Amino acid sequence: MSALYDLLAAPFVDFAFMRRALVACAALSLGCGPVGVLLVLRRMSLIGDSMSHAVLPGAAIGFLISGLSLVSMSIGGFVAGVLVALASGLVTRATQLREDASFAAFYLISIALGVLIVSTRGSNVDLMHVLFGTILAVDDHSLLLVSAIATVSIAVLAVIYRPLIVECFDPGFLRSVGGHGASYHILFLVLVVLNLVAGFQALGTLMAVGLMMLPAAAARFWSSAVWSLAAVSAAIALLSGYLGLLLSFHFDLPSGPAIVLTAGVLYLLSMAVGSQGSLRQNLIARPHYES
Amino acid sequence: MHRRCLLLAALTAAALFVPAAAHPTDAKLKVVASFSVLGDIVKTVGGDHIALTTLVGPDGDAHVFEPTPADAKAVAQADLVIVNGLGLEGWMDRLIQSAGYKGRVAVATAGVKSRSMDEEGTTVTDPHAWQDLGNGRLYVANVAAALAAADPADADAYRTAAAAYTAEIDAKDKWVRAELSTVPAAQRRIITSHDAFGYFGAAYGIEFLAPVGVSTEAEPSAAGIAQLLRQMKSEGIKVVFFENMTSPKLVQTLASEGGARVGGTLYSDALSPPGGPADTYLKMFDNNVPQLKAAMLGM
Numbered sequence: 001m002s003a004l005y006d007l008l009a010a011p012f013v014d015f016a017f018m019r020r021a022l023v024a025c026a027a028l029s030l031g032c033g034p035v036g037v038l039l040v041l042r043r044m045s046l047i048g049d050s051m052s053h054a055v056l057p058g059a060a061i062g063f064l065i066s067g068l069s070l071v072s073m074s075i076g077g078f079v080a081g082v083l084v085a086l087a088s089g090l091v092t093r094a095t096q097l098r099e100d101a102s103f104a105a106f107y108l109i110s111i112a113l114g115v116l117i118v119s120t121r122g123s124n125v126d127l128m129h130v131l132f133g134t135i136l137a138v139d140d141h142s143l144l145l146v147s148a149i150a151t152v153s154i155a156v157l158a159v160i161y162r163p164l165i166v167e168c169f170d171p172g173f174l175r176s177v178g179g180h181g182a183s184y185h186i187l188f189l190v191l192v193v194l195n196l197v198a199g200f201q202a203l204g205t206l207m208a209v210g211l212m213m214l215p216a217a218a219a220r221f222w223s224s225a226v227w228s229l230a231a232v233s234a235a236i237a238l239l240s241g242y243l244g245l246l247l248s249f250h251f252d253l254p255s256g257p258a259i260v261l262t263a264g265v266l267y268l269l270s271m272a273v274g275s276q277g278s279l280r281q282n283l284i285a286r287p288h289y290e291s
Numbered sequence: 292m293h294r295r296c297l298l299l300a301a302l303t304a305a306a307l308f309v310p311a312a313a314h315p316t317d318a319k320l321k322v323v324a325s326f327s328v329l330g331d332i333v334k335t336v337g338g339d340h341i342a343l344t345t346l347v348g349p350d351g352d353a354h355v356f357e358p359t360p361a362d363a364k365a366v367a368q369a370d371l372v373i374v375n376g377l378g379l380e381g382w383m384d385r386l387i388q389s390a391g392y393k394g395r396v397a398v399a400t401a402g403v404k405s406r407s408m409d410e411e412g413t414t415v416t417d418p419h420a421w422q423d424l425g426n427g428r429l430y431v432a433n434v435a436a437a438l439a440a441a442d443p444a445d446a447d448a449y450r451t452a453a454a455a456y457t458a459e460i461d462a463k464d465k466w467v468r469a470e471l472s473t474v475p476a477a478q479r480r481i482i483t484s485h486d487a488f489g490y491f492g493a494a495y496g497i498e499f500l501a502p503v504g505v506s507t508e509a510e511p512s513a514a515g516i517a518q519l520l521r522q523m524k525s526e527g528i529k530v531v532f533f534e535n536m537t538s539p540k541l542v543q544t545l546a547s548e549g550g551a552r553v554g555g556t557l558y559s560d561a562l563s564p565p566g567g568p569a570d571t572y573l574k575m576f577d578n579n580v581p582q583l584k585a586a587m588l589g590m
Binding site: 253 | 359511512513514515516517520540541543544547548
């Protein structure tokens with residue numbers, strides 16, 4: 001029994017940095033679970049990765065204004081991310097270009113602008129390296145930030161849940177009954193950017209995006225109702241965080257990749273043996289019950 | 292009409308050539324040094340006889356430097372290029388080739404007894420040889436020889452400057468040893484986030500512990516940090532340092548959980564900007580040594 005305790009619980013009991021990492025994972029899971037599921041359903045899955053590049057000009061301007069200040073760089077990064085998300089959202093609604101292409105266009109403009117701004121300054125200090133943290137070094141500010149973001153995300157999603165779902169699946173209907181589809185969509189995009197940028201600053205790009213998208217993709221194979229998808233996604237994210245931290249501790253592996261790879265393995269398992277639409281369902285013939 | 296145009300064209304062409312003919316050849320030797328610490332040494336030895344360009348400036352990271360067209364231009368027009376060697380400037384060969392520089396490349400670490408170190412499981416040569424002032428003497432000698440070979444007219448001036456500088460380095464070396472001699476052997480341990488003090492540790496008898504290897508890009512593992520924390524607690528280490536280039540978050544975590552406080556800034560790979568606490572090679576030791584000594588004595 002003691003061996004099990006040493007394996008599963010002792011690392012967290014003995015070390016404060018492990019406990020903080022676990023709490024940060026939990027907060028990130030709660031915030032990113034629902035948001036990730038909605039991104040997957042809206043076919044915006046690659047937004048997370050692109051967003052890590054889109055925040056560059058904002059961080060660069062924050063750096064230009066007040067040097068290596070994490071607060072100003074985070075705020076700058078957040079503003080840049082929101083602008084890119086808003087611009088792409090508005091273009092999608094106002095023109096015939098769809099979400100993915102309009103987002104790609106704006107994030108590419110954004111990153112080129114960011115590289116230009118950084119180059120003119122003449123310093124080769126890696127801005128992104130300073131801005132993006134690691135889960136093993138979560139300080140009080142980052143922990144409070146991630147927890148606050150998770151709380152705000154869940155609260156806002158609870159309030160706009162129904163109109164947002166209708167907007168996802170049948171925007172024409174929402175327009176016909178007078179709902180403000182565009183505002184809910186934009187509010188959702190702001191939540192996405194908030195979760196990502198806070199995640200980057202506290203935990204690094206790999207972790208933040210990995211914990212948002214992989215559990216959401218995995219959850220798809222276990223349920224089909226949106227609320228239960230969100231719950232399963234959050235649970236899978238938390239489990240990946242816990243197991244990944246244990247792997248990093250016992251096998252001396254870098255923590256960010258360990259957590260994301262654990263989520264990846266859970267995704268592959270779900271894809272193989274999940275209860276809804278998995279390979280097991282589709283490839284292995286089962287008897288049809290006839291009356 | 293045609294004759295007037297022809298006359299104008301001829302006059303313009305002549306006017307373009309005149310400035311070139313009237314330009315006196317530059318008397319100063321154009322030298323390019325790879326990074327700030329080396330640039331300071333070259334400047335001290337070369338004095339007013341050289342026009343120096345340094346590629347990686349203060350607070351810059353020589354491991355992952357990306358040259359600009361302006362850097363390529365400086366290299367192309369240089370009379371002499373001086374590099375550190377020992378694998379510090381992985382980008383230098385490509386820069387020299389693309390700039391089309393065919394002149395001499397002097398290696399400042401020629402004759403240095405190199406150390407090796409473990410970087411993420413592979414053994415690489417540790418390039419931070421300047422952290423040992425004994426090697427600093429070799430740097431000065433190599434730089435002076437390279438400058439004298441490229442510019443024989445001023446060879447005496449370079450030799451004199453090199454001799455004076457070497458005397459300063461010797462004095463500084465004695466001072467560092469005297470300062471550190473007051474620290475008992477059991478307390479000679481330091482934690483810092485960047486593993487660039489191998490030569491310093493070996494020369495002056497101090498053990499440096501770090502959570503990540505030589506590269507500034509390595510991602511830490513939970514096991515490594517846990518091991519370091521256990522060691523800090525069991526050996527009572529009171530102060531943790533971070534470099535002037537890397538992210539301080541990791542070292543803050545070690546400090547708060549290990550019960551240590553965060554010390555000042557140590558300069559290892561780059562000098563501070565002019566006017567800062569470590570804007571010359573020797574002032575780098577003036578900045579680092581008192582802080583290291585205070586940390587080890589638990590003050």
